[in-house]
Amino acid sequence: MTRVGPTAFVLAAILVAECVRAGDSPVAAPPRPMADVLAATTAADWRLLDPDNTLYLQTPAGRVVIELAPAFAPQHVANLRTLARERYFDGLAVIRSQDNFVVQWGDAEGKRSLGTAKATLPPEFTVRAGPQLPFDAIPDRDGYAPAVGFSAGFPAARDPARGEAWLAHCYGMVGAGRGNEPESGNGTELYVVTGHAPRQLDRNIALVGRVVQGMELLSTLPRGSGPLGFYERVEQHVPIASVRLAADVPAAERANLEVMRTDTASFRALVETRRNRRDDWYIVPAGHVDVCNVPIIARPRR
Amino acid sequence: MTRVGPTAFVLAAILVAECVRAGDSPVAAPPRPMADVLAATTAADWRLLDPDNTLYLQTPAGRVVIELAPAFAPQHVANLRTLARERYFDGLAVIRSQDNFVVQWGDAEGKRSLGTAKATLPPEFTVRAGPQLPFDAIPDRDGYAPAVGFSAGFPAARDPARGEAWLAHCYGMVGAGRGNEPESGNGTELYVVTGHAPRQLDRNIALVGRVVQGMELLSTLPRGSGPLGFYERVEQHVPIASVRLAADVPAAERANLEVMRTDTASFRALVETRRNRRDDWYIVPAGHVDVCNVPIIARPRR
Numbered sequence: 001m002t003r004v005g006p007t008a009f010v011l012a013a014i015l016v017a018e019c020v021r022a023g024d025s026p027v028a029a030p031p032r033p034m035a036d037v038l039a040a041t042t043a044a045d046w047r048l049l050d051p052d053n054t055l056y057l058q059t060p061a062g063r064v065v066i067e068l069a070p071a072f073a074p075q076h077v078a079n080l081r082t083l084a085r086e087r088y089f090d091g092l093a094v095i096r097s098q099d100n101f102v103v104q105w106g107d108a109e110g111k112r113s114l115g116t117a118k119a120t121l122p123p124e125f126t127v128r129a130g131p132q133l134p135f136d137a138i139p140d141r142d143g144y145a146p147a148v149g150f151s152a153g154f155p156a157a158r159d160p161a162r163g164e165a166w167l168a169h170c171y172g173m174v175g176a177g178r179g180n181e182p183e184s185g186n187g188t189e190l191y192v193v194t195g196h197a198p199r200q201l202d203r204n205i206a207l208v209g210r211v212v213q214g215m216e217l218l219s220t221l222p223r224g225s226g227p228l229g230f231y232e233r234v235e236q237h238v239p240i241a242s243v244r245l246a247a248d249v250p251a252a253e254r255a256n257l258e259v260m261r262t263d264t265a266s267f268r269a270l271v272e273t274r275r276n277r278r279d280d281w282y283i284v285p286a287g288h289v290d291v292c293n294v295p296i297i298a299r300p301r302r
Numbered sequence: 303m304t305r306v307g308p309t310a311f312v313l314a315a316i317l318v319a320e321c322v323r324a325g326d327s328p329v330a331a332p333p334r335p336m337a338d339v340l341a342a343t344t345a346a347d348w349r350l351l352d353p354d355n356t357l358y359l360q361t362p363a364g365r366v367v368i369e370l371a372p373a374f375a376p377q378h379v380a381n382l383r384t385l386a387r388e389r390y391f392d393g394l395a396v397i398r399s400q401d402n403f404v405v406q407w408g409d410a411e412g413k414r415s416l417g418t419a420k421a422t423l424p425p426e427f428t429v430r431a432g433p434q435l436p437f438d439a440i441p442d443r444d445g446y447a448p449a450v451g452f453s454a455g456f457p458a459a460r461d462p463a464r465g466e467a468w469l470a471h472c473y474g475m476v477g478a479g480r481g482n483e484p485e486s487g488n489g490t491e492l493y494v495v496t497g498h499a500p501r502q503l504d505r506n507i508a509l510v511g512r513v514v515q516g517m518e519l520l521s522t523l524p525r526g527s528g529p530l531g532f533y534e535r536v537e538q539h540v541p542i543a544s545v546r547l548a549a550d551v552p553a554a555e556r557a558n559l560e561v562m563r564t565d566t567a568s569f570r571a572l573v574e575t576r577r578n579r580r581d582d583w584y585i586v587p588a589g590h591v592d593v594c595n596v597p598i599i600a601r602p603r604r
Contacts, residue, residue, distance in 0.1 A: 099517055099518045099521055100473050100474070100517070100521070123585075125585070140445055141443065141445050142445065143442055143443050143444065143445075143590040143591075143592060144588055144590050144592075170498065171402050171497055171498045172402070180582045180583050182585060195473055195497070195498075196472065196473045196497075196498050196499055196592070196594050196595060197498055197592075197595075198595065199588065199592065199595070200576070200579055200584075200587075200588040200591070200595065202588070203585070203586045204583075204584055204585050204586055215401055215402070216401045216524075216525040219401055219402070219521075219525075220522050220523065220524055220525065221522065222518075222522055223518040223521075223522065274502070277502055280482045281482050281506075282502075282506055283425075283427070283484060283505070283506050284505045284506055285502075286446055286501065286502040286504070288445040288446050289445075289502070290445060290446075290498070290499075290501065292498050293498060293499075293500065293501070293502065
């Protein structure tokens with residue numbers, strides 16, 4: 001007997017009888033496991049990363065690929081492009097790793113010149129919701145926002161009454177640290193969510209993108225023993241060799257990745273596989289999925 | 303200017319004007335930061351770990367302390383006591399680490415004798431809800447259950463219509479792996495949640511406890527490159543020196559920890575500090591807290 005514990009990606013056959021017995025919510029389409037949904041995708045279900053919106057963070061253990069989100073934080077993204085082009089981050093370090101929260105990198109001493117980048121930026125914590133902004137809502141209720149879903153590949157939320165939308169602080173999302181002044185963020189200190197989604201940060205700080213590859217290089221870093229998970233000694237800092245915009249890297253050296261689109265029938269089918277698990281292992285499908293429990297899959301270009 | 307990024311534990315003063323301007327939900331009591339709530343607790347707000355319900359997992363990096371949950375999985379807990387007493391786990395290993403999901407340990411080869419422990423157990427995935435089971439609900443809505451809250455120190459959920467309660471798969475919760483047969487779990491393969499709460503597992507597998515200290519020793523383990531995050535080579539396994547019941551360890555060698563009670567006014571005040579952040583840094587309090595975003599604090603006994 002093999003006990004593999006909980007399974008995240010399941011290849012097993014479907015037990016339709018089990019679904020009918022235990023299902024909490026009716027499903028219009030016949031249930032399919034996620035592997036089948038992925039196997040049935042076509043080229044139209046995937047998109048290439050835009051080199052102008054992709055950062056490479058080079059750590060001692062390898063490269064982390066971050067997709068930027070100019071639709072939500074255009075000025076932060078522009079500043080990050082400038083910072084990367086002027087090699088602001090090269091030789092800086094990861095300075096913080098707080099368990100079940102965030103890993104953060106930047107200039108521990110705050111002495112490095114910003115070059116031509118801006119020192120302060122408008123608080124791009126929410127954007128105007130509307131037809132100009134793609135938003136594919138999921139029907140699942142959320143405690144932190146009136147509606148949640150996906151916007152051009154990112155987990156997002158919106159409040160129709162206020163006409164606002166914002167990115168959601170899910171695992172792997174990248175944000176720009178700030179001080180107490182809302183305008184004090186500028187992209188020089190970035191953090192990535194490494195624990196249960198701290199959604200209370202939504203609308204309070206600018207999210208600028210998402211790690212699409214190499215997340216494990218950051219999530220496994222030793223936790224800092226200082227307050228807020230800061231490393232207490234310089235020797236504990238994890239050096240950052242470089243941060244580069246993909247567009248500034250020779251094409252042959254780029255991460256050749258494609259990301260699953262979030263505005264397709266295939267993606268909606270994938271969400272349904274996460275909402276109601278239908279494989280042999282599950283007994284009770286949840287009938288619900290948290291927006292942060294939906295994987296937005298990246299893979300080598302095919 | 304200091305940009306520390308998002309803060310989890312905040313010591314700053316309260317901006318009452320900010321609260322009034324931005325608050326989404328009225329609060330009866332005056333808002334206090336979490337540090338003030340903790341500072342105001344008395345001995346009655348804390349409880350000592352019961353040595354009969356505490357496991358020590360010894361890894362190369364140190365000791366992980368796990369509190370068991372006999373109210374929810376009595377037969378699994380009893381089996382774990384037997385397995386620990388008969389030194390079943392000693393010399394086994396962590397065999398799986400899947401990013402944003404779980405770390406798992408047990409017998410990779412499945413050859414070790416169970417001794418007097420049971421090979422199969424009833425599926426303790428839910429328990430009967432009722433007056434016999436402590437349950438302190440929080441008012442915050444949840445997508446996975448009709449009600450959520452805390453039961454004797456553990457995050458939990460319940461469904462009054464079905465008369466069922468169960469533990470919630472929050473970060474740090476420990477469960478007993480099983481095969482496809484619901485009765486196939488027996489505690490010999492344990493997993494701990496190391497990512498965003500996989501709440502779809504609720505009611506599908508037996509949770510047996512929670513890591514109260516040493517979580518970072520497991521959450522930072524290198525991710526396995528095999529399917530489901532299993533390590534592909536034996537050399538990657540992380541050895542487990544021993545698993546002991548605290549009651550079987552000399553008193554002087556026990557972790558002398560106390561855990562905050564979850565059935566007190568102090569804990570309700572703590573939850574409110576997580577629901578609406580009131581320090582200088584936050585602009586918009588969420589007016590909501592996910593049950594898995596409430597810390598259940600353990601500290602050295604005072």
